[in-house]
Amino acid sequence: MAVLGLLGVWLGFLWLTSQYVRAAMFYGPLDTQHVPMQPFAAAQGIGLLLAAGLLAQRLPAWSGDAELARRAQALTQRVSRLTQTRSDATEVAVAELRRIERDLHDGAQARLVAVGMSLRAAEELMRSSPEAALALVTEARKTSSRALDDLRDLVRGIYPPVLADRGLAEAVRALALDTPLTVDTDISLPGEPPMPVAAAVYFAVAEALTNAVRHSGACTVEISLEHSGETLRAMVTDDGDGGADPSAGTGLAGVERRLATFDGILAVSSPPGGPTIVAMEVPCSLTETNLPDAGRDGSGPAGIVTGEDGQPAGSPT
Amino acid sequence: MRVVIGEDLFLLRDGLVRLLEAHGFEVIAAVASAPELLRALTELEPDVGIVDVRLPPSFTDDGLRVAIEARRARPGLPLLVLSQYVEQLYARELLADQAGGIGYLLKDRVFSDDAFADAVRAVASGGTVLDPEVVSRLLAKRTRSGPLATLTPREREVLSLMAEGRSNAAIAARLFVTEKAVSKHAAGIFTKLGLSPSEDDNRRVLAVLAYLGA
Numbered sequence: 001m002a003v004l005g006l007l008g009v010w011l012g013f014l015w016l017t018s019q020y021v022r023a024a025m026f027y028g029p030l031d032t033q034h035v036p037m038q039p040f041a042a043a044q045g046i047g048l049l050l051a052a053g054l055l056a057q058r059l060p061a062w063s064g065d066a067e068l069a070r071r072a073q074a075l076t077q078r079v080s081r082l083t084q085t086r087s088d089a090t091e092v093a094v095a096e097l098r099r100i101e102r103d104l105h106d107g108a109q110a111r112l113v114a115v116g117m118s119l120r121a122a123e124e125l126m127r128s129s130p131e132a133a134l135a136l137v138t139e140a141r142k143t144s145s146r147a148l149d150d151l152r153d154l155v156r157g158i159y160p161p162v163l164a165d166r167g168l169a170e171a172v173r174a175l176a177l178d179t180p181l182t183v184d185t186d187i188s189l190p191g192e193p194p195m196p197v198a199a200a201v202y203f204a205v206a207e208a209l210t211n212a213v214r215h216s217g218a219c220t221v222e223i224s225l226e227h228s229g230e231t232l233r234a235m236v237t238d239d240g241d242g243g244a245d246p247s248a249g250t251g252l253a254g255v256e257r258r259l260a261t262f263d264g265i266l267a268v269s270s271p272p273g274g275p276t277i278v279a280m281e282v283p284c285s286l287t288e289t290n291l292p293d294a295g296r297d298g299s300g301p302a303g304i305v306t307g308e309d310g311q312p313a314g315s316p317t
Numbered sequence: 318m319r320v321v322i323g324e325d326l327f328l329l330r331d332g333l334v335r336l337l338e339a340h341g342f343e344v345i346a347a348v349a350s351a352p353e354l355l356r357a358l359t360e361l362e363p364d365v366g367i368v369d370v371r372l373p374p375s376f377t378d379d380g381l382r383v384a385i386e387a388r389r390a391r392p393g394l395p396l397l398v399l400s401q402y403v404e405q406l407y408a409r410e411l412l413a414d415q416a417g418g419i420g421y422l423l424k425d426r427v428f429s430d431d432a433f434a435d436a437v438r439a440v441a442s443g444g445t446v447l448d449p450e451v452v453s454r455l456l457a458k459r460t461r462s463g464p465l466a467t468l469t470p471r472e473r474e475v476l477s478l479m480a481e482g483r484s485n486a487a488i489a490a491r492l493f494v495t496e497k498a499v500s501k502h503a504a505g506i507f508t509k510l511g512l513s514p515s516e517d518d519n520r521r522v523l524a525v526l527a528y529l530g531a
Contacts, residue, residue: 148425152402162404165377174406180457 089261092254100154107150115140115147159199168198172205172225179209179221181238186224191286193232197262201225201234201282204255204266208236208278211251216240216276227286235279242274252278318441321363322347323354323380324399325372332428333367340434351379358387358394365441369424370400370407381407392416395441399424403448405455412445417522420446420482439482445522446482455480455528464510465528472509475502480525 118140125133155161163171169189176183192198205223212218218240225234246252246268256266264282320342324330327349334344346357351372358366366387372380384396397420398411411419420440426448427433436446455477468476478488485503489496503521510527512520 145425156402161371161402162406166406170406174404177405177409178454180454182458 085257085260085263088257092258092261100158103150103154103157107154108147111143111147111150115143118143160202163198163202167192168202169225171198171202172223175202175206175209176221176223179213181213181221182219183209183221183223186222186226188226189232189286190227191288193227193282193284193286197232197264197282197284200255200258200262200264201232201280204259204278204280205234205236207251207255211244211278212236212238212240212276215244216242216274218274218276227284230283230285232282232284232286233280235277237275237277240274240276241272242270242276243272244268244270244276246270255280318364318438319343319345319362320437321345321354321357321361321366323349323351323357323367323372323383324369325349326369329369329424336427336433337367337437340437342434342437350374351383354380355383355387358383358396359390363394365395365397365437367437368396368398370398378407381410385410388414388416393418393443395443396420397422397437397440397446399427403451405451408447408451412522412526415522415526417443417445420444421451422446422448423450436482443522444482445480445525447480447525449481452477452480467509468506472502472506475499476506476524476528479503479506479521480528 118136122133122136122140125136160171160174162174166174167189169187172187173185176185193201205225209221209223212221216238218238220239222237223234224237225232227233246256246266252266252268259266259280259282262282262284264280266278266280268276268278270276318341320337322330322333322337322344324333324347330347330349334347337344345361345363348354348357349372351374354366354368354372357363366384368380368384370378370380372383381398384398388394388396392414393416395418396411398407399422400407401424403421403423408421411421418440420436422433422436426436439446465473474492475488478491483491485496485499489499492499506524507520510524512523512527
């Protein structure tokens with residue numbers, strides 16, 4: 001093989017030299033018709049190909065061993081990280097399903113059983129004791145109302161309706177409004193992240209807000225949300241006492257695992273005395289058409305004109 | 318009183334029609350999609366519209382958007398918006414034009430609360446009726462500064478009941494105090510929120526708005 005390759009290179013060299021000499025002699029364009037160059041060219045082509053093949057085989061041994069090893073190591077690390085995050089994602093999904101099953105079982109399902117029992121008892125008492133029957137029917141109605149409350153809470157925990165309606169930016173604003181603290185938002189998202197990312201970031205922000213309300217003693221929280229360089233960044237900062245230990249509770253650890261599925265990361269800074277900063281980054285691109293209603297900026301018959309801050313025009317501040 | 322209903326689920330639409338007719342309302346249209354609803358609200362001149370937030374075609378917040386669009390076309394058109402869940406964000410959008418005549422209630426109130434017909438009438442006459450769930454979440458807000466922080470606990474209680482659309486008489490009955498005492502609290506609230514003495518109904522709306530803006 002090596003001999004053939006060298007032969008090809010030598011023939012090619014000969015041919016090139018002859019062309020060069022001819023060109024130099026006549027100062028004119030190369031006259032290919034007077035030279036039987038096809039056999040030379042073919043031989044040269046084959047030779048070069050073989051030589052290149054040999055070179056490619058030999059190259060790592062000469063200079064690229066370190067580079068290849070580095071790439072192999074990076075790939076191994078990537079595979080092991082993907083294996084880890086995939087198994088985490090599966091576990092998170094199963095845990096989530098079990099929580100939903102438990103909530104349904106202990107909540108709405110149990111209440112509906114109670115409603116049925118009350119109504120059955122009311123049937124029995126209808127004639128003999130209408131007063132008691134009426135009281136049972138009223139109780140059944142109240143229990144059905146509580147079953148609806150349970151279902152509503154459950155739905156919010158699965159995929160919040162406002163997130164489905166309006167997308168991440170508005171859903172985070174709604175979250176800020178529902179938090180019993182003063183929450184300032186600084187949100188600039190020119191589009192919508194993919195739905196799974198939007199949900200993960202929404203619940204991450206919600207978890208950080210819940211922690212701020214429950215543990216930090218904070219009065220004011222700032223949420224910022226922005227997208228640049230193919231990365232979605234969210235930050236929740238509170239003016240509380242600090243000293244939060246992200247490894248102590250399961251909440252932020254779960255958030256971290258959920259974000260890791262999208263190669264996202266979570267960082268918590270909470271020195272004693274505060275402030276507590278929860279920051280997260282998820283690589284993703286934004287699209288304009290993720291939401292069911294693409295033309296939402298006042299173009300449709302039922303669009304809402306929004307001001308610069310994303311609030312409806314003329315909304316109270 | 319002429320009512321337009323926008324609700325896509327047949328059972329609920331039918332139930333609403335029967336419930337309202339039983340209370341003496343005249344249902345002039347009961348439609349099942351956002352475009353039909355917008356047309357009915359702007360062309361049939363109802364006294365009040367009852368609007369489900371989630372409607373076709375997109376099954377997100379189409380109904381809410383119709384409500385806002387219809388009120389832009391007919392300022393102050395009384396609308397009672399119903400939903401399976403309530404959002405303060407949506408309450409703010411509905412109240413943003415400060416014209417009153419807005420209700421925003423959970424759907425289950427319709428069939429489990431005797432006050433539903435009262436709520437429809439209150440909205441039709443320009444009042445503001447917010448679901449207790451919206452109001453209770455507002456009440457949970459820890460306010461440190463601003464005029465709302467200066468309200469006494471009792472005044473906050475009165476304000477939250479006002480936001481639910483209750484009259485002074487109803488608030489008095491709920492808090493076991495005299496109507497006169499409620500009027501005094503209301504006057505205190507209006508003064509602290511800097512609402513000039515004017516027509517009472519509008520001041521109530523503005524007080525609720527100040528509350529929502531907190």
